[in-house]
Amino acid sequence: MRYEGQQRMAENRKNEKKREGRTWLAPAASVLGAVVLYGLLVWTAQEPEAVTEDGRIGREGYGGEEQEYQVWVEGINDQAVPVTVTVGPQVYTKQEAEAVFDRIMNDIERTIRADNPTLMEVRNNLELPSRGEEGVSLRWYSSEPEVIDSSGRLGKEVGTEQLVILYLELSAGEYRQDYEIPVRVLPPDRSKEEQRLADFLKELNLQNERQREEPWLTLPKSFEGKELRYHTRERSGYEPILLLGVVMAVLLVWKEKSGGKQESQKRQRELLLDYADLLSKLVVLTCAGLTIRNAWERMVKDYEWAVEQKKQKPRAAYEEMCQTYYQMQSGMAEGDAYREFGRRCKLQSYLKLSGLLEQNRRSGTKNLRAIMETEMADALEQRKNLARRLGEEAGTRLLMPLFLMLGIVMVMIMVPAMMTMG
Structure with a gap:
C-alpha cells in the first residue's frame, strides 16, 4: 500500500511539471500570431513606391490620364510634409x-x-x-x-x-x-429578283410622294406588266399541317390494317401448329371409349384448367373449342356447333375436321378412327413443313442485322485506311 501511494505521488509531481512547462505555450502562440497578422496586413496594404530614389515619378503613356500621388517631402519644414503631386501623361513631340x-x-x-x-x-x-x-x-x-x-x-x-x-x-x-x-x-450588286424588288420599292416611294395630299395611298395594280395582289399578313405557313393530318390518318389506317393482318396470320399459324395436337388428343380419347362430345368436353376442361393454373398460354384452336363446347351447352345442336367451329377457324383442315364430326353425328361414319389417324398423319407432316418454313423466315430476318454488322466492320476498316492514304 505504501509503495502504491509513493508511486501515485511521483506521477502527480510529474504531471504538475508538464503543466508548468505548457503554461508559456499559449502566450507565445498569441504573440507569434499577432506578429504574423501584422506582417500580412502591412504587406498587403503597402503600395509600390511612386517616387524613385533619384526623385522621379513615372507618367502614363500617350493618351493616358493625369495621376495624383501623395508624396511626403522632407526638408521643407522640420517634419515631413504631405504634398499632392499631379503628373500628366506623356505627349508627342x-x-x-x-x-x-x-x-x-x-x-x-x-x-x-x-x-x-x-x-x-x-x-x-x-x-x-x-x-x-x-x-x-x-x-x-x-x-x-x-x-x-x-x-x-x-x-x-x-x-x-x-x-x-x-x-x-x-x-x-x-x-x-x-x-x-x-x-x-457603287450601286448594290443584286440578283435579278432583288433588283426587281428594289425597283418596285422605288416606285412605291414615288407613288407615296405623289399622293401625299390624298387620304388613301393607292398601291400599283401592276408592275412591269404583271398583275399585283396585296395582303397585310404573311401566309400562315400552317397548310402542311393539313397534309400531315391526312398522311397521319392514312398511316393509322394502314397500321390498323397491317396490325389486323399480322394478328390474322399469327392466329392462322397457331391453328396450323395446334391442329395435329388437337387431332391426336381426339383420336386417343375416342379410342379410349369416349364419344366425340365427351372427348371434346374433356379436352376443353383440361385446357381451361391448364390456363387457369398458368401452365399454358391461351391458344386459338382451343379457344374455338371452348366456344363450341359452350354453344352446345347452351342448346345448339352438336352438328351445327361443329360446323360453326370449322367456319370460325377458316382453314381447310379444320373445315374438313368439322365436316367429319358433323357427318359422324348425323349419320355415323364407318372407319372414323382410321380416317382421323390418316388425317393426324397428314397434320403432323403439315406441322413439320410449317415449322421448317418458319425457321427459314427467321433465318432470312436475321440476314439484315448480319449485313448491317458487316457494313459497319467494312467502314471501320476502310475509313482509317482511306484517311491514311489521303
Missing part, C-alpha cells in the same frame, strides 16, 4: 506626332474598307475608327452625309457610282493634321 500620323495614313485603307475590296469599290458599310495609336484621335466628316455618314454607314442607295470625300482630322495633343480620302460608292 512634333516629329513624333508627324511620324504617327504617317503610319496611320499608310494603313488607313486596310483599316476602314471592311468588307469592301477597295475604297474605289464600296458597296458595304465602312469602319471609321475614332481612336488610332496611343494618344491619337480620329474625327471624320463626309462630303455626302446622305450617301456615307461620319460613322461609315451607307445611307441612300445610289443608282450610279458616286464619289464621296471623307475628311479626316488626326489629333495628338496639340498637334493636328487634316486629310482627304476619296471613296467611290
